[in-house]
Amino acid sequence: MPKKRSGGGLSPTQQAAKFLGVSVLAGAVLAGIALPAVGALGLAAKGSVESFDALPANLKTPPLSQRTSILDAEGGTIATVYSRDRTVVPLKEISPYMQKAIVAIEDSRFYEHGAVDLKGVLRALNKNARSGEVSEGASTLTQQYVKNVFVEEAGDDPTKVAQATQQTIGRKIRELKLAIQVEEELGKKKILENYLNITFFGQQAYGVEAASQRYFSKSAKDLNVQEAALLAGIVQSPSRYDPVNDEAEATKRRNVVLERMAQVGDISQAEADKAQAAPLGLKVSRPKNGCITAVKGAGFFCDYVREVFLSDPVFGKTKEDRAKIWNQGGLTIRTTLDPQAQESAQQSIKDHVYTSDDVATAATIVEPGTGKIVAMGQSRPYGVDIKQGETTLNLSVNNDMGGGAGYQPGSTFKPIVAAAALEGGMPATKSYSSPYEMEYPSPVAACGGKNWVNNEGAKLANENETEVGPYDMKEATALSVNTYYVQLISDIGICPVTQMADKMGVERANGNKLEQTPSIALGVTEVSPLTMASAYAAFASRGMYCTPIAIESITQRIGNKSKSLEVPKSTCSRAMSETTADTINTLLRGVVEDGTGTQAGLDSRDSAGKTGTTDERYAAWFVGYTPNLAGAVWVGDPKHERKMVNITIGGVPHDKVFGGAVPGPIWRDMMSGALEGKPADDFNLVDIPDAADKDKGRDRDNGRGNDGGGRDDGGNGDDAGGLIGGLIDGGTGNGGNDGGWGNFIQGQGNGGNGPGGRRD
Incomplete structure (x- = not known):
């Protein structure tokens, strides 16, 4: 300097x-x-x-806003976002032709005069005096730089921008005073460098490096004479001389600049003539800004990262402070997104649910023990074109983070009730009568010493009339028996359940508190997939809940210097004992082995999970995990209007949708790809004794007798396989009058058709 x-x-x-x-x-x-x-x-x-x-002489130069890069966990670019697309470069990395061209056309006496060109002022003075207003400027590059600083400082505030650019005597005087200061402190070369980095070149490009990339797809240091002349000519009026939209006008302006360069001796007349005869040679790189450009379907995750930045106090005390840093840009944000997991999640979504379907799906995967979000995707693409099925509503997250009001999780909430009961000393062998239908027990203890009372005589029922207890916790969880879990929560009280939910990070998507009602056991409270994936990750990590995080690190470039920013950290705390978590893992392992979630089972590794289907089938879920990863899949209508009955999803017709039948396979394929090549760890399982055979002479291991053993394909049995086979997951019960044995797990058999149903 x-x-x-x-x-x-x-x-x-x-x-x-x-x-x-x-x-x-x-x-x-x-x-x-x-x-x-x-x-x-x-x-x-x-x-x-x-x-x-008396005018202030201190020019507070704001850091120039630059583009922000959002990267995945391996350093690959997810998306580039910016308030203003700019990459600051030193003067030595700007073509000498560019330096000469901008001086020649904007301020040819730049190196000869001070902050103000007196000749230019006097020339303009005569015209302004005649017109009675400032109709002609005489701004030097230094004065233009000062004005651009005002514009940069104004940001996106239209009022401040208008004040920074209005043609008033007061602004011109202030501009002059500050220009004198700038000349005194910076010198000509630094002023030229700053000017070329701050000025607007049209097509969303701020600064010469962004402009060079936009119009010629090359660095500013590689610009030739005619390319430099084109960019220099744009500055006076970026819209009028836009070469993309008006090549003829831009060519005329470029040639004016070349002629001026020859006049001031920067190039010879022969060089000017040759350059003027050359085509513009555009190689346009279209602006790529925002989460809409994200790769691998990660637009919603990109948007979530932005929401985290704008909402977390670690980045600034107020939202305005945080927004200022975000708009200033120059950030390199390394996220937790695992490209393998993200690609697998999006591919599974694409395979099972079409963009054009009446319903949508959203899926999220987190890492147990760290809270890292490794995948987030949905079937509706990120964007603003509603006709193309696009949306910016993130179906995976809570309302305050860019999501909706959430969705009832159905029976995926039952393991939280089980965890609260086990943590309170209830044995996993606890049995309840679990009738097909019953009134909600009353009164039931709630938080604050209050009781919930069933004043209205509200009733609940299991999915099918054949679901009649007694059941123990293992069986009731595998078969998702509603009346068992309502009796369980009525026994232990509502408060331990909501307290356990709180420890596991389960909160309503709209920000309201969980309701103090026993129906919470059946999943009536709206939540998001990210919430459920993070909650189940606590089971996978043997009781440790970790708050979800999306950002690993951030560096910010200001000018030519970089600094690291503090980022939010996951907070891990014990939600339940290891024994309780191990017991839940054993229970939910049974769900995917021989319960309602067999279609979600992974062939080569331990997995556990729970299905969920809401009343009227507005939503269906599968939330599951391995020791490595936990994931939640939701399928439904975001508007809560389309029931999933007689519906085609992903090209497959369904009479009725169940958590195991649509979300389950999505989860299976998603997790299989995400875990490929990863260690296949095992759960720490506990021994849960099977309940003694109860009434009706049924053998639940083999599905013999009146249960008929129906699973997806029903089973054989005297009048039973055809009558109630296939209740789980809505399979068709095949059986008949030829008697025989039904296999409860495999559900193999043949004969007449029986009704389907659900148990989740």
């Missing part, structure tokens, strides 16, 4: 005179006449010097 010059005790007006090469008296005349402030500011000629000296 050039050595700083001293004013030698001179006032700003005397400095102005010095730079202009005129006397102090001429400086006073400049303040009062050449910058005609007498009428506009009420400055008498006598007081012009004092008033000019």
Whole structure:
């Protein structure tokens, strides 16, 4: 940087005179006449010097806004976002042709005059005096740079931008005062560097590096003479001389710049003629800004990262402070997104649910023990074109993070009730009568010493009339028996359940508190997939709940320097004992082995999970996990209007949708790909004794007798396989009058058809 010059005790007006090469008296005349402030500011000629000296002379230069890169966990680019697309480069990385072209066309005497070009001022003065207004400017590059600083400081505030660019005498005087300061402190080369990095070149490109990439797909250091002349010509009017939209007008302007470069001796006339005859040679790179450009379907995750930044106090005390940093940009954000898991999740979604389907799906995967979000996707693409099925509503997250009001999780909430019961000392062998239908027990203890009372005689029922107890916890969980879990929560009370939910990070998507009602056991409270995936991750990590995180690290580039920013950390706490978690893992392992979630089972590794289907089938879920990863899949209508009955999803017709039949396979395929090549760890299982055979002479291991053993395909049995086979997951019960044995797990058999149903 050039050595700083001293004013030698001179006032700003005397400095102005010095730079202009005129006397102090001429400086006073400049303040009062050449910058005609007498009428506009009420400055008498006598007081012009004092008033000019009283203006502040400190130019607070804001850091130039730059593009932000959002990266996955391996450093690959997910998306590029920016308020203003800019990459700051030093003068040595800007083509000499570019430096000469901008000076030639904008301020050919730049290296000869001071902050103000007196000749230009006097020329403009005559015209302005005749017109009675500022109709012609005489701004030097230094003054233009100062004005651009005002614009940059205004950001996206239209009022501030208007104030920064309005043609008033007051602004021109302030601009002059600050231009003198800039010349004094920076010197010509630094001013030129700053100017080329701050100015707007059209097509969303701020600064010469972004402009060079936009129009020619090359770095600014590689610009040739005609390319440099084109960019220099754009500055005067980016819309009028836009080469993308008006090549002819841009060519004329480029040639004017080339001619001017020849006139001032920067190039020869022969060089100018040759360059003028050349085509524009555009190689346009379209602006790629925002989460809409995200790869591998990660637009919603990208949007979630933005929401985290704007909402977390670690990035600033107020939302305005955080927004200022975000818009300033220059950030490199390394996220937790695992490209393998993300690609697998999005591919599974694409395979099972079409964008054009009446319903949508959303899926999220988190890492147990760390809270890292490794995948987030949905079937409705990220964007604003509603006709194309696009949306910016993130179906995986809570309302305050860009999501909706959430969705009832159905029976996926039951393991939380089981965890609360086990943590309170209830044995996993606990048995309840679990009738097909019953009234909600009353009263039931709630938080704060209050009781929930069934004043209305509300009733609940199991999915099918054949679901009649007694059941123990293992069986009731595998078969998702509603009346068992309502009896369980009525026994232990509602408060332990909501407290356990709180420890596991389960909160309503709309921000309201969980309701103090026993029906919470059946999943009536709206939640998000991210919430459920994070909650189940606590089971996988043997009782440790970790708050979800999306950001690993952030560095911010300001000018040519970088610094690290503090980022939110996951907070891990014990939600339940290891024994309780191990017991839940054993229970939910049974769900995927021989319960309602067999279609979600993974062939080569331990897995556990729970199905969920809401009343009227507005939503269906599968939430499951391995020791490595936990994931939640939701399928339904975001508007809560389309029941999933007689519906085609992903090209497959369904009479009725169940958690095991649609979300389950999505989860299976998603997790299989995400876990490929990863260690196949095992759960720490506990021994849960099977309940003794109860009434009706049924053998639940083999599905013999009146249960008929129906699973997906029903089973054989005297009048039973055909009557109630296939209740689980809505399979068709095949059986008949030829008797025989039904296999409960495999559900093999043949004969007549029986009704389907659900148990989740």
